[in-house]
Every structure is written in C-alpha cells, then in structure tokens.
Amino acid sequence: MRRTKPIILGIAGDSGSGKTTLARGIRQILGNEIVTGICIDDYHKYSREERKEQNLSALHPDCNYLDILQSHIAELRRGKAILKPVYDHSKGDFSRFKYVEPADFIVVEGLLAFHIKKLREMFDVKIYLDPEDFLRETWKIQRDTSERGYSEREAKNTLHRRAELSTRYIRPQREHADIVLNFYPPPELPGETGSRLNARLILRPTIRYPDFSQFIDQDQEADENCLSFTLGRDSGTPVDLLHIQGNISQDTLEYTSRLILEHLSEAGPTSLENIGRYLEGKTPRKSYPLALAQLLVGFCLHKLKINR
Numbered sequence: 441m442r443r444t445k446p447i448i449l450g451i452a453g454d455s456g457s458g459k460t461t462l463a464r465g466i467r468q469i470l471g472n473e474i475v476t477g478i479c480i481d482d483y484h485k486y487s488r489e490e491r492k493e494q495n496l497s498a499l500h501p502d503c504n505y506l507d508i509l510q511s512h513i514a515e516l517r518r519g520k521a522i523l524k525p526v527y528d529h530s531k532g533d534f535s536r537f538k539y540v541e542p543a544d545f546i547v548v549e550g551l552l553a554f555h556i557k558k559l560r561e562m563f564d565v566k567i568y569l570d571p572e573d574f575l576r577e578t579w580k581i582q583r584d585t586s587e588r589g590y591s592e593r594e595a596k597n598t599l600h601r602r603a604e605l606s607t608r609y610i611r612p613q614r615e616h617a618d619i620v621l622n623f624y625p626p627p628e629l630p631g632e633t634g635s636r637l638n639a640r641l642i643l644r645p646t647i648r649y650p651d652f653s654q655f656i657d658q659d660q661e662a663d664e665n666c667l668s669f670t671l672g673r674d675s676g677t678p679v680d681l682l683h684i685q686g687n688i689s690q691d692t693l694e695y696t697s698r699l700i701l702e703h704l705s706e707a708g709p710t711s712l713e714n715i716g717r718y719l720e721g722k723t724p725r726k727s728y729p730l731a732l733a734q735l736l737v738g739f740c741l742h743k744l745k746i747n748r
C-alpha cells in the first residue's frame with residue numbers, strides 16, 4: 441500500500457474528441473512507470489451487441505458503472521490496488537479483469553468523467569476536450585472505421601443518433617473543467633484536420649497554475665512565437681488563454697520541449713516517441729501543437745506533485 445496521495449487528472453469530452461490521445465502523451469511525459477491510466481470505457485455495462493439489441497447508447501450514464509468507477513478511483517487514491525474491468529473495442533465486448541496498482545499519478549479519461557460530483561471532486565486537474573465539431577466528427581469516423589470495425593455509414597449514423605445524449609450529458613461537463621482544450625484550424629487552412637491545427641487552452645481560475653509564461657520566448661514577436669497568452673472570457677468568467685500555433689517548426693518544438701523537460705528531469709521521460717502522436721486512420725502522425733499541449737499539462741501535474 442502506498443502512503444503518498446497521487447495527483448489525479450480527469451479528462452472528459454465527447455467520443456472522438458482526443459481524450460485517449462492526449463492522455464497517452466501526458467503519461468509518457470510524466471513517465472509511464474509512475475502513472476496509472478484508467479479508461480472509463482472499461483466501465484460500460486453492456487457489450488456492443490447488448491446495446492444494439494436493447495437500443496441503448498454508451499453515452500448514457502445508466503449504461504456505465506460510474507459508481508464502481510468512483511469507488512475504484514477512491515481506492516487507488518487511498519493507495520490500494522483494484523481489479524478493473526476491461527472493454528475491448530476491437531470486439532465490442534469485455535475481456536479478463538486487470539489488476540491495477542496505484543502510482544504517483546492517475547490519469548482517468550472518458551465520456552462521463554465529470555458526470556458524478558464525488559468523482560469530479562477527486563480530480564486535482566480536470567480537462568475538457570472541445571475540438572471544433574467537424575474535427576471531432578472527422579476524427580471519430582476515421583478512428584471507428586479503422587480500429588473498431590464500423591463502416592463509414594455506421595459511424596456517421598452513430599454520430600447522428602447520439603447528438604441528443606451528447607447535448608444532455610457530455611457537453612454540460614465542460615462547465616466543470618479547469619482547463620478546456622480546443623483544437624481548431626488556422627484561418628489560412630480552414631480544412632485542416634491534422635498536424636497543423638492551432639490549439640487553445642482556456643485556463644479557468646479554479647486551480648493554481650505554474651508559470652507557463654517562462655516558456656514563451658521573449659525575444660520573438662508575438663505572432664512568431666509558438667506560445668502566447670491573452671486574457672479572455674469564457675461563459676462570462678475572466679480566463680487566461682494560452683495559444684499554441686499550428687505552424688510550429690520542429691526546432692521551436694524541440695527548444696520549448698527542452699525547457700519544459702528540464703523541470704521534469706527527476707521523473708523524466710525515457711522516450712518522447714508518443715508525444716504529439718496521433719493516428720490518421722491507421723497512419724501514425726505527429727502534431728507539434730498536440731505535443732506542446734501535452735508537455736504543458738505534464739508540467740502542470742509535475743508542479744502540483746512537488747508542491748503538494
């Protein structure tokens with residue numbers, strides 16, 4: 441049994457919004473061996489077949505064992521191991537339970553991560569993924585057809601069928617987030633869906649952030665910088681907006697990564713291979729803005745840990 445409390449990150453957002461992709465890079469930045477990852481899809485109540493037969497959707501809270509998830513996260517927080525269910529998307533059914541041990545960091549990601557108050561309250565940092573709708577739809581269709589055995593028509597129908605539940609249960613969770621991460625195409629590339637997307641982190645004043653401004657190169661003009669800060673409002677609340685440019689060069693990313701990674705050296709990553717990695721269908725690609733967003737979140741979690 442562990443004695444020190446872990447730092448727990450919660451990531452919520454609609455299907456295909458990039459939760460698993462974001463979490464994968466963050467885990468690698470912190471060091472996979474000191475992070476326990478939990479995907480909430482594992483807590484579905486029904487197999488794909490059962491949901492189809494009974495006309496149910498995985499998006500509905502009643503179709504997920506959120507109470508068991510909450511007690512599992514509480515156990516991990518207390519330093520105890522859990523026996524976690526496993527949902528296998530490649531077959532749409534459950535596999536053997538998995539013995540999962542606590543670690544310094546716990547990353548919990550899924551459709552309904554912020555739905556239950558008691559679960560929300562356990563997260564030290566809450567991120568809501570909010571890419572532009574057309575990006576999420578493109579990403580979901582690509583992913584469902586290449587990895588989950590759906591036809592394009594089925595994937596499109598699912599998006600259509602789920603719209604109402606998404607409005608009712610998924611989107612309201614945005615309000616509970618500390619950080620909202622939004623990917624969007626730059627004005628000069630309106631059809632962009634991949635590596636050259638801009639990213640914006642809305643930083644709500646609900647947690648203490650480390651000083652991100654130290655990674656902004658003061659010698660550069662604002663529009664040449666890969667990172668910049670502005671003040672803004674989100675649902676009427678004053679917020680800091682951290683902008684990441686989609687056209688970051690490899691040199692700039694490497695320079696900024698080094699600055700950030702110097703802080704993480706103790707727990708430092710063994711390899712940066714998965715940072716900024718995503719799939720376009722089955723093809724592996726790298727997004728520098730995604731990498732930078734992952735590094736900034738990793739830095740934030742690391743600071744919370746050492747200042748605890």
Ligand SMILES: Nc1ncnc2c1ncn2[C@@H]1O[C@H](COP(=O)(O)OP(=O)(O)OP(=O)(O)O)[C@@H](O)[C@H]1O
Nearest residue numbers: 454455456457458459460461579583634718719730
């Ligand atoms: N920032 C990004 N840029 C480009 N593609 C991305 C980005 N983030 C995710 N993707 C791609 O979008 C698809 C969906 O991403 P991912 O599986 O991470 O979403 P998710 O929110 O975990 O979905 P689900 O809840 O349905 O499991 C994947 O193919 C992934 O590679």
Ligand SMILES: O=C(CO)[C@H](O)[C@H](O)COP(=O)(O)O
Nearest residue numbers: 455481488498529532551588
């Ligand atoms: O919205 C989803 C989150 O990934 C999935 O549709 C849900 O998990 C069910 O999985 P599958 O469609 O593979 O049966």
